[in-house]
Amino acid sequence: MSALGNIIFKELKELMTPATFLPIIIMAIVFGSMGNTIGGIEDELQEPPTIALINIDNGEFSKIAVDVFNNTANVTFYSQNTADKQQAINVLKEKEGQALLIINQNFSENIEKGETGVFEIYWIMQGAGILDSISSSVVEGLINTVNTNITMQLIQNGNGSVNTTNALNPTGRNETTYFKDKELTGISPSQIANVLSQQSTFIPIIMMIIIIMAGQIVISSMALEKENKTLETLLTLPVKRSSIVAGKIIAAAIVGLILAVIYMMGMGVYLSSFQFQGAAGGAAAFDLTLSGTDMILVGVVVFVSLVAALAFCMLLGTMAKNFKSAQTLTFPVAILVLIPMFITMFKDFDTLPLALKAVLFGIPFSHPMMAPRALLFDDYLMVFSGIIYVAIFALIMIAIVVWVFKTDKIVTGSTSFKWMNRFKK
Amino acid sequence: MVAVQVKDLVKYYGEVKAVKGIKFNIEKGEIFGLIGPNGAGKTTTLRILSTLLTLTSGNVKILGFDLEKKPEEVRKIISYLPEDAGAYKNLTGKAYLEFIANFFDPSEIKKFVTRGIEIADLGERINSKVETYSKGMKRRLLVGRALMTSPKLAILDEPTSGLDVVNAHEIRNIVKKTAEEGTTVLLSSHNMLEVEYMCDRIALINKGLIVEEGKPKDLMKKYKASNIEEVFTKVVKQ
Numbered sequence: 001m002s003a004l005g006n007i008i009f010k011e012l013k014e015l016m017t018p019a020t021f022l023p024i025i026i027m028a029i030v031f032g033s034m035g036n037t038i039g040g041i042e043d044e045l046q047e048p049p050t051i052a053l054i055n056i057d058n059g060e061f062s063k064i065a066v067d068v069f070n071n072t073a074n075v076t077f078y079s080q081n082t083a084d085k086q087q088a089i090n091v092l093k094e095k096e097g098q099a100l101l102i103i104n105q106n107f108s109e110n111i112e113k114g115e116t117g118v119f120e121i122y123w124i125m126q127g128a129g130i131l132d133s134i135s136s137s138v139v140e141g142l143i144n145t146v147n148t149n150i151t152m153q154l155i156q157n158g159n160g161s162v163n164t165t166n167a168l169n170p171t172g173r174n175e176t177t178y179f180k181d182k183e184l185t186g187i188s189p190s191q192i193a194n195v196l197s198q199q200s201t202f203i204p205i206i207m208m209i210i211i212i213m214a215g216q217i218v219i220s221s222m223a224l225e226k227e228n229k230t231l232e233t234l235l236t237l238p239v240k241r242s243s244i245v246a247g248k249i250i251a252a253a254i255v256g257l258i259l260a261v262i263y264m265m266g267m268g269v270y271l272s273s274f275q276f277q278g279a280a281g282g283a284a285a286f287d288l289t290l291s292g293t294d295m296i297l298v299g300v301v302v303f304v305s306l307v308a309a310l311a312f313c314m315l316l317g318t319m320a321k322n323f324k325s326a327q328t329l330t331f332p333v334a335i336l337v338l339i340p341m342f343i344t345m346f347k348d349f350d351t352l353p354l355a356l357k358a359v360l361f362g363i364p365f366s367h368p369m370m371a372p373r374a375l376l377f378d379d380y381l382m383v384f385s386g387i388i389y390v391a392i393f394a395l396i397m398i399a400i401v402v403w404v405f406k407t408d409k410i411v412t413g414s415t416s417f418k419w420m421n422r423f424k425k
Numbered sequence: 426m427v428a429v430q431v432k433d434l435v436k437y438y439g440e441v442k443a444v445k446g447i448k449f450n451i452e453k454g455e456i457f458g459l460i461g462p463n464g465a466g467k468t469t470t471l472r473i474l475s476t477l478l479t480l481t482s483g484n485v486k487i488l489g490f491d492l493e494k495k496p497e498e499v500r501k502i503i504s505y506l507p508e509d510a511g512a513y514k515n516l517t518g519k520a521y522l523e524f525i526a527n528f529f530d531p532s533e534i535k536k537f538v539t540r541g542i543e544i545a546d547l548g549e550r551i552n553s554k555v556e557t558y559s560k561g562m563k564r565r566l567l568v569g570r571a572l573m574t575s576p577k578l579a580i581l582d583e584p585t586s587g588l589d590v591v592n593a594h595e596i597r598n599i600v601k602k603t604a605e606e607g608t609t610v611l612l613s614s615h616n617m618l619e620v621e622y623m624c625d626r627i628a629l630i631n632k633g634l635i636v637e638e639g640k641p642k643d644l645m646k647k648y649k650a651s652n653i654e655e656v657f658t659k660v661v662k663q
Contacts, residue, residue, distance in 0.1 A: 229511035236505040
């Protein structure tokens with residue numbers, strides 16, 4: 001073999017390890033799954049939306065609207081009496097429908113007079129993720145079709161004397177949105193999604209940064225102790241194993257939080273340039289802001305999750321043989337953070353299939369990403385159960401790490417366990 | 426008075442038997458050497474006595490404390506210097522000694538650090554970062570760290586490993602002086618001449634078993650050898 005070939009062969013042998021390929025393979029799988037999910041949006045757009053309709057107008061324009069809705073939507077409830085409003089909403093909630101549309105008595109008359117005909121719309125919002133607002137967009141599309149058809153009819157009726165401003169915008173709307181037991185008057189699902197978009201993107205990203213950064217610090221710290229041969233000395237000093245574990249976790253948490261604050265300052269300015277204008281004001285106007293108690297609860301969730309993450313990283317760190325192997329060990333943490341980050345960005349917990357709900361709840365790093373939205377809609381059960389679960393997870397992790405510190409494994413670097421040996425046999 | 430009592434000590438690493446039932450005693454203030462080739466079980470024995478590894482079976486008592494039952498008490502009275510030990514690179518030599526001293530009696534921290542600096546004898550370089558130290562300087566710092574607290578038992582694994590003649594000689598003298606001051610020393614070494622010079626008694630260990638034990642002079646006489654190296658060769662060949 002030539003000298004060049006010899007070097008290439010050696011380099012390839014060193015580089016082509018599972019550690020090189022595994023991250024890329026898993027990322028490819030994650031992106032593939034996301035592609036499938038996003039592909040499902042097209043199917044959702046094709047499906048007729050489920051709506052309820054109350055029409056108490058007998059004019060020609062309401063007839064146009066009813067025809068459009070009947071032909072292009074799945075009208076699950078129809079009535080000509082406004083007293084049936086609550087019944088219609090109940091049916092919609094039961095059938096996971098999108099909206100109740102009420103065509104008021106003087107709808108057609110107003111349009112004929114050159115005024116706007118008003119739709120009263122009651123939206124049933126299932127979730128506030130990016131993908132959750134797709135169904136309401138389909139209903140918005142139907143209303144646009146109604147508008148176009150009414151415009152065409154007005155042009156036909158007008159014989160060239162049509163008020164173009166009114167003809168192009170024949171209808172208006174009064175909206176109320178029902179979301180997680182809250183009734184939000186004067187706001188549509190897309191506006192709520194806009195208001196919540198700051199959280200649904202910003203908080204998961206911040207949590208991802210904190211956990212990955214602090215986790216890397218802990219794993220690297222353990223790896224460096226081993227690589228620099230300082231761990232053996234530390235373990236023979238009169239200090240409790242639990243103090244060593246706690247010391248490393250607390251220090252990493254402090255540094256991780258400082259790094260996150262620095263990162264957030266830059267990231268905040270960057271992301272704010274993309275935010276929905278007036279989102280903060282809008283949030284306050286619709287009572288979509290966190291109270292002081294809620295903020296404390298978010299802090300508690302973040303704290304217990306960070307401790308859980310660091311304890312988990314510490315456990316991984318005990319397996320690190322050197323600094324290089326530590327870099328590979330951060331990968332499982334990154335994956336466990338990325339999965340809830342993407343899921344919570346695109347879908348609301350409530351609108352997920354049961355299996356995905358279980359996965360999301362089971363990953364302790366999901367909870368700080370889900371807590372703010374849950375608190376906005378008073379879902380305290382979700383937040384408290386999350387805190388309890390993550391705290392138990394953290395305690396179990398810490399207990400395992402302290403146990404590992406008391407065994408030979410921390411010194412010998414052996415990652416095999418007796419039960420595993422039996423299994424191998 | 427017996428400072429260290431080792432009875433039928435056995436250590437397995439999975440299927441591998443590293444130590445196969447050794448026993449020895451070390452008297453208080455004695456320098457006891459564990460001599461043997463690579464893989465004989467020296468480091469494993471020292472790691473067990475320093476509470477780093479658990480024993481598979483047998484019994485070890487250090488100044489009356491049962492190693493298995495009271496490891497925390499044992500750690501208060503011992504000091505362990507691993508063969509390839511390191512120090513925190515970002516700390517200065519002095520800061521490293523202070524960091525270690527903080528784990529001991531708070532009222533004696535200053536005294537321990539002063540003694541550590543004295544033993545390390547690095548001059549002004551004690552205030553330099555450890556990452557700038559040569560191998561010899563680092564080893565001197567670590568010996569200073571190991572002996573600054575005047576431990577009841579100092580466990581030194583190859584204390585002069587990788588050092589030049591001058592540095593090795595100075596460290597041997599420091600260890601001898603520490604023993605004279607009352608510290609019991611258990612050390613391991615490949616260097617038979619070093620052992621002959623330093624140790625009051627030695628145990629020859631081979632393939633996890635102690636094959637001979639005694640005072641260097643007595644062993645040389647017994648095997649009609651001119652040095653310990655020769656004794657060891659004869660014992661292993663038997």
